[in-house]
Amino acid sequence: MEVQVTRSSMPEYKEYIDEIKELWDTRWLTNNGVKHKQLERELVEYMGVKNVKLFTNGHLALEYIIQAFDLKGEIITVPFTFASTTHAIVRNGIRPVFCDVNEDNYTIDVEQIESLISDKTTAIMPVHVYGNICNVEVIDKIAKKYNLKVIYDAAHAFGIKFKGQGIGSYGDASMFSFHATKVFHTIEGGAIACSDKKVLNKLEALKNFGIESEDSISFAGGNAKMNEFQAAMGICNLRHIEKEISKREIIFKRYIENLREVQGIKVLNNQKDVKSNYAYFPIILDEQLVTRDNLINELESRGIKARKYFYPLTSNFKCYESLFKDNKTPIAEKISNNVLCLPMYSDLSLEMVDKICSIIKR
Numbered sequence: 001m002e003v004q005v006t007r008s009s010m011p012e013y014k015e016y017i018d019e020i021k022e023l024w025d026t027r028w029l030t031n032n033g034v035k036h037k038q039l040e041r042e043l044v045e046y047m048g049v050k051n052v053k054l055f056t057n058g059h060l061a062l063e064y065i066i067q068a069f070d071l072k073g074e075i076i077t078v079p080f081t082f083a084s085t086t087h088a089i090v091r092n093g094i095r096p097v098f099c100d101v102n103e104d105n106y107t108i109d110v111e112q113i114e115s116l117i118s119d120k121t122t123a124i125m126p127v128h129v130y131g132n133i134c135n136v137e138v139i140d141k142i143a144k145k146y147n148l149k150v151i152y153d154a155a156h157a158f159g160i161k162f163k164g165q166g167i168g169s170y171g172d173a174s175m176f177s178f179h180a181t182k183v184f185h186t187i188e189g190g191a192i193a194c195s196d197k198k199v200l201n202k203l204e205a206l207k208n209f210g211i212e213s214e215d216s217i218s219f220a221g222g223n224a225k226m227n228e229f230q231a232a233m234g235i236c237n238l239r240h241i242e243k244e245i246s247k248r249e250i251i252f253k254r255y256i257e258n259l260r261e262v263q264g265i266k267v268l269n270n271q272k273d274v275k276s277n278y279a280y281f282p283i284i285l286d287e288q289l290v291t292r293d294n295l296i297n298e299l300e301s302r303g304i305k306a307r308k309y310f311y312p313l314t315s316n317f318k319c320y321e322s323l324f325k326d327n328k329t330p331i332a333e334k335i336s337n338n339v340l341c342l343p344m345y346s347d348l349s350l351e352m353v354d355k356i357c358s359i360i361k362r
């Protein structure tokens with residue numbers, strides 16, 4: 001049997017079909033339809049945030065929120081992330097300034113942020129990774145002190161709570177991805193959580209060609225609207241999200257039980273005051289003891305797919321080669337070179353988890 005590193009969760013076929021049935025009567029398929037409105041309302045409630053704007057995908061949401069805040073100059077961010085974060089900054093004509101990550105949870109090293117601030121810095125864009133969160137309280141203090149915006153790439157962080165509060169309520173805005181492989185999905189999709197009404201109005205116009213009202217086009221916007229079929233998938237998936245996350249928690253704990261004591265492997269730490277979503281199960285290999293490619297091949301020969309995620313660092317991408325040659329983020333480099341994400345999805349069996357772990361141990 002083949003085991004992929006992830007597997008999209010889906011509602012029962014009939015549940016989705018029932019959800020989309022009325023679209024054949026209304027013939028209202030996109031542009032803020034009933035499903036779209038319903039999903040936005042339900043997400044505000046579930047995510048514990050003030051407002052949610054839906055998008056075609058998470059990446060466009062990130063590009064557009066940068067525009068809605070009218071950011072320029074430099075943004076401090078991390079290279080240990082998916083391509084999207086860095087590309088969104090660069091595609092807006094802004095220079096990413098890379099901060100290293102910390103060894104505890106692989107998010108931005110808050111100790112180093114201040115030393116990277118220049119008179120061109122307009123924002124900080126940290127990334128919550130794997131189901132762990134950034135040090136939001138310290139980031140908030142730094143941002144206030146230097147009058148910077150904070151936009152989180154929260155693509156991995158759907159459903160996470162910190163001190164009882166929705167993770168999307170921290171910072172000036174957060175981008176969530178609803179891609180098929182994420183904990184919660186709308187096939188493709190994404191959202192911005194933000195509490196600034198003015199920014200939200202601009203964001204709403206930006207994702208629909210800049211149209212503010214029928215006769216008034218105030219921004220050179222693009223098109224990033226979520227359609228009704230995507231929203232209907234979200235409505236269905238949201239009904240099952242708690243069960244989804246608790247199944248992941250059981251799998252996560254089984255992995256930990258199996259691997260905690262294994263020499264040469266570091267597993268994720270639980271963070272204090274955080275209700276996680278158990279989005280991924282990364283292990284960090286001790287390069288003195290295990291070669292990552294050997295382990296990948298060993299697993300693959302038994303039909304199990306593990307993924308180097310995130311690798312390479314975005315600062316090492318071919319398209320940026322000449323730009324960030326002097327970039328110094330040694331911890332991110334080390335983690336990226338030795339991280340391996342093991343299969344993680346809600347209907348992965350515990351027997352399979354045990355089997356994967358026994359191959360690793362051997």
Ligand SMILES: *Cc1c(COP(=O)(O)O)cnc(C)c1O
Binds near residue numbers: 057
């Ligand atoms: C998935 C992901 C994105 C992009 O989201 P899409 O919905 O696929 O566009 C951005 N950042 C991170 C960290 C991601 O994992």
